[in-house]
Amino acid sequence: MDVELREIRDFLASHPPYSALPADELDELPARMHLRYFRRGTTIVELNKPNYSLFLLRSGAVDIYRDGRDLVERAEVGNTFGTSSVLSHMPSRYRIVAIEDSLVLVLPGEVFSQLVRAHAEFADYFNTGTSGVMKRAVAQLENDTSGRIILKTRVGDIVRREPITAPPTITIRQAARVMTEHRVSALLITEGDRSRGIVADRDLRSKVVAAEVSREQPITTIMTADPITIGSNALAVEAMLEMLSINIHHLPVVDDDKLLGLVSSGDLMRLETANPVFLVGDIAKQSSAEGLATVTARLPQLVAQLVEQDASAEEIHRLVTAVSDATTHRLLQLAEAELGAPPVAYEWLVLGSQGRYEHGLGSDQDHVLLLDDAASAEHDAYFADLAEYVTAGLETCGYPRCVGGVMAVNPRWRQTLKAWEADFHRWMLEPASEAVLHAQIFFDFRSVHGGSMRADQLRETVRTLAPKSPRFLGHLAAEAVERQPPIGFFRGFVVERGGGPQSGLDLKSSVHCIVEMVRVLALANGIPAVNTVERLHAVAASGAMSAETESAIMDAFELITYLRLRHQARLVAAGESPSNTVSPDDLSALEKKHLRDVFGIIRRAQQALAYRYQTHLMS
Amino acid sequence: MWFNSRSWNRVTQDIPDGPIRRYVVDDKPEPATPLSVARLLAVDVETTGLDPKKDQILSIGFVPVNGTEIDLSGAGQVLVRAGVEVGESARIHGITDDALADALPPAAALDVIFAALHGRVMICHHAAIETGFIGNACNAVHGFRPRLSVVDTLALQFRLLSQGFDDEPPAGSLRLWTARSQFGLPRYAAHNALTDALACAELYLAQTAELQAASTKPLTLKSVLKY
Numbered sequence: 001m002d003v004e005l006r007e008i009r010d011f012l013a014s015h016p017p018y019s020a021l022p023a024d025e026l027d028e029l030p031a032r033m034h035l036r037y038f039r040r041g042t043t044i045v046e047l048n049k050p051n052y053s054l055f056l057l058r059s060g061a062v063d064i065y066r067d068g069r070d071l072v073e074r075a076e077v078g079n080t081f082g083t084s085s086v087l088s089h090m091p092s093r094y095r096i097v098a099i100e101d102s103l104v105l106v107l108p109g110e111v112f113s114q115l116v117r118a119h120a121e122f123a124d125y126f127n128t129g130t131s132g133v134m135k136r137a138v139a140q141l142e143n144d145t146s147g148r149i150i151l152k153t154r155v156g157d158i159v160r161r162e163p164i165t166a167p168p169t170i171t172i173r174q175a176a177r178v179m180t181e182h183r184v185s186a187l188l189i190t191e192g193d194r195s196r197g198i199v200a201d202r203d204l205r206s207k208v209v210a211a212e213v214s215r216e217q218p219i220t221t222i223m224t225a226d227p228i229t230i231g232s233n234a235l236a237v238e239a240m241l242e243m244l245s246i247n248i249h250h251l252p253v254v255d256d257d258k259l260l261g262l263v264s265s266g267d268l269m270r271l272e273t274a275n276p277v278f279l280v281g282d283i284a285k286q287s288s289a290e291g292l293a294t295v296t297a298r299l300p301q302l303v304a305q306l307v308e309q310d311a312s313a314e315e316i317h318r319l320v321t322a323v324s325d326a327t328t329h330r331l332l333q334l335a336e337a338e339l340g341a342p343p344v345a346y347e348w349l350v351l352g353s354q355g356r357y358e359h360g361l362g363s364d365q366d367h368v369l370l371l372d373d374a375a376s377a378e379h380d381a382y383f384a385d386l387a388e389y390v391t392a393g394l395e396t397c398g399y400p401r402c403v404g405g406v407m408a409v410n411p412r413w414r415q416t417l418k419a420w421e422a423d424f425h426r427w428m429l430e431p432a433s434e435a436v437l438h439a440q441i442f443f444d445f446r447s448v449h450g451g452s453m454r455a456d457q458l459r460e461t462v463r464t465l466a467p468k469s470p471r472f473l474g475h476l477a478a479e480a481v482e483r484q485p486p487i488g489f490f491r492g493f494v495v496e497r498g499g500g501p502q503s504g505l506d507l508k509s510s511v512h513c514i515v516e517m518v519r520v521l522a523l524a525n526g527i528p529a530v531n532t533v534e535r536l537h538a539v540a541a542s543g544a545m546s547a548e549t550e551s552a553i554m555d556a557f558e559l560i561t562y563l564r565l566r567h568q569a570r571l572v573a574a575g576e577s578p579s580n581t582v583s584p585d586d587l588s589a590l591e592k593k594h595l596r597d598v599f600g601i602i603r604r605a606q607q608a609l610a611y612r613y614q615t616h617l618m619s
Numbered sequence: 620m621w622f623n624s625r626s627w628n629r630v631t632q633d634i635p636d637g638p639i640r641r642y643v644v645d646d647k648p649e650p651a652t653p654l655s656v657a658r659l660l661a662v663d664v665e666t667t668g669l670d671p672k673k674d675q676i677l678s679i680g681f682v683p684v685n686g687t688e689i690d691l692s693g694a695g696q697v698l699v700r701a702g703v704e705v706g707e708s709a710r711i712h713g714i715t716d717d718a719l720a721d722a723l724p725p726a727a728a729l730d731v732i733f734a735a736l737h738g739r740v741m742i743c744h745h746a747a748i749e750t751g752f753i754g755n756a757c758n759a760v761h762g763f764r765p766r767l768s769v770v771d772t773l774a775l776q777f778r779l780l781s782q783g784f785d786d787e788p789p790a791g792s793l794r795l796w797t798a799r800s801q802f803g804l805p806r807y808a809a810h811n812a813l814t815d816a817l818a819c820a821e822l823y824l825a826q827t828a829e830l831q832a833a834s835t836k837p838l839t840l841k842s843v844l845k846y
């Protein structure tokens with residue numbers, strides 16, 4: 001007798017989580033299920049009644065209401081529902097109603113339990129609420145492949161031996177001998193645990209041999225004092241970018257003032273021969289905006305390649321940001337070369353996504369000028385020219401001008417540290433909701449040129465003042481919870497809360513839901529970091545957030561930012577310009593399910609934030 | 620027993636013990652049984668042609684319906700050894716002579732069907748085909764035609780479409796797959812006896828839900844039975 005229910009088996013096989021079951025289990029499963037038909041308008045699961053089965057929608061459509069009131073999901077063909085009451089063994093918290101004539105496959109609770117016990121991947125699908133599920137979702141998307149070692153490796157992992165060091169008292173001749181003996185291309189000059197300087201074989205060649213400095217001179221005469229260092233936790237790729245942008249070949253690895261070792265560009269090159277960071281090296285070599293544009297034009301392709309190589313969104317964002325930073329830095333160098341040395345010291349601050357190390361494709365420019373307090377009105381002409389040079393250059397390189405006018409070309413955003421302090425004071429202490437809304441991206445500032453002394457001072461002001469400014473935080477929180485994530489997907493449409501179906505999912509909006517929430521929490525807890533993931537870690541470390549919530553939000557953030565980058569990369573590959581709106585048709589069933597989970601995580605976090613800041617009281 | 624039993628007393632003595640005898644002798648569902656608890660079996664036969672006198676059964680598919688639920692664990696399909704070349708109809712049903720080599724002889728196949736039918740009312744779409752072929756097969760093997768109580772989804776569809784109209788339903792609207800599409804039921808790629816029996820069972824659930832919604836009283840078997 002042939003009892004193969006082929007149609008139903010195939011249906012199961014094409015929908016998660018059943019698709020994760022092995023073939024023999026799939027063969028047997030249909031015979032363990034029932035089919036039921038619900039006329040439109042009839043209730044499938046009653047609120048507050050026990051429910052012992054899972055339901056898989058075979059045809060029709062079903063609405064799921066929390067507490068019988070709020071529509072939380074509209075299930076479409078292939079969706080499974082009724083899970084929570086079966087898992088919790090509690091009366092249903094949802095009312096589930098057929099909104100069209102619906103045919104439903106019924107999976108008895110005991111069969112479900114057996115499947116959950118026997119198949120981990122099947123079980124994972126139902127593991128919402130715990131952070132593990134998102135982690136696995138991310139892992140599934142970014143399944144590891146080779147060819148990305150430089151993006152994975154931490155600097156600390158490359159440093160294999162104690163650095164070769166010498167005291168500042170030795171002569172150049174002695175230093176050269178030490179380097180030859182140990183066959184190293186650079187020597188660290190140290191006092192105690194602290195590095196005082198670095199001397200590379202290049203220095204010996206150029207400064208000693210060519211300039212005919214006496215070899216009996218102390219090494220301090222030719223060493224690079226107080227060299228730029230890198231932490232052991234930095235990615236290899238960041239070390240490489242750092243080296244390329246300032247044209248050096250060695251970086252001392254230092255954690256908390258303690259010298260751990262030295263990485264060389266050779267160490268990094270060996271990690272990966274074909275790596276994308278040459279882009280940044282090329283940027284440093286360009287002498288015009290047009291030249292820079294030929295380099296940045298390769299950026300979309302690079303991102304596509306990184307997505308292809310399954311780099312994580314965080315890695316890709318850092319890379320794209322590094323290119324944006326390097327381009328800005330190079331344009332400023334070129335501007336200074338053309339306009340002459342600046343009349344007073346200044347720092348170039350980038351804001352928003354670039355400030356947060358989260359620059360993506362098609363992101364626009366957000367920057368301001370932070371001038372030394374010595375600057376006066378007559379200096380502004382210089383900085384106006386500088387800003388115009390850089391802004392126009394960035395535009396040539398494919399970074400659109402900020403529509404909100406938050407750019408250094410705007411005289412309002414060219415001011416001294418003192419003036420900036422005044423602005424930040426006003427935003428935090430006398431907040432008006434509109435002003436705070438516009439000022440949000442200013443709180444993600446980061447200096448990319450001219451040092452960071454003044455920026456650090458400004459950050460200290462924000463760090464100490466923000467936690468003491470409840471009204472300011474309240475406005476930020478109100479703004480952060482206003483932007484609501486969609487409910488889910490239905491037949492190729494996005495179901496928005498309280499709105500009609502949308503044909504596309506605005507990924508940027510979902511990203512910003514998280515960015516804004518995390519920003520409030522970071523500012524409230526006096527955390528100086530600007531990167532969203534770093535802020536999250538710090539918020540959790542301060543005790544203001546549970547480790548589980550931290551992990552869930554972090555994974556949710558990684559998932560949507562990854563999907564956004566992938567979407568942009570696909571558009572670029574198709575010859576289109578990058579956008580933030582993805583069609584549900586371009587998402588797999590599993591991705592939609594994970595996105596629904598992400599929306600849920602965002603909603604829960606927003607509710608917690610709204611409660612903490614009583615945002616409904618904010619005007 | 621609710622059917623006319625006079626003729627049966629004569630034949631039942633002659634039926635050998637087995638599923639057919641038990642089907643005939645044991646109680647059938649009462650016509651007053653509410654549909655919400657009625658036990659039925661959707662049945663579809665695939666044949667070499669449309670004439671029960673000349674053509675033969677190739678396969679029989681069946682799926683139990685318990686009240687408002689299709690019990691997939693009871694679904695089954697038997698291939699029947701027809702004793703003729705399958706020929707043209709293989710194109711329709713995808714059953715080849717090779718596959719039929721594993722088939723059951725008609726007597727054994729009938730035992731399987733009647734065991735599944737025990738205590739149940741048959742559901743078919745255009746029931747004349749199923750009753751005609753199964754009756755003929757039974758007659759050929761055992762020398763009598765058991766009377767089958769049947770719900771015909773084609774007749775139910777006619778009733779649903781004719782409600783409130785004088786005109787007859789448009790041509791073709793009563794076909795199984797057309798009728799299903801009116802309820803938004805899924806399309807099936809393959810057509811074999813089991814798939815069609817399942818399709819028929821799903822259609823029955825949809826139709827009776829619709830009929831029940833239009834009725835003030837709980838519907839009973841009597842309200843849907845054809846014979």
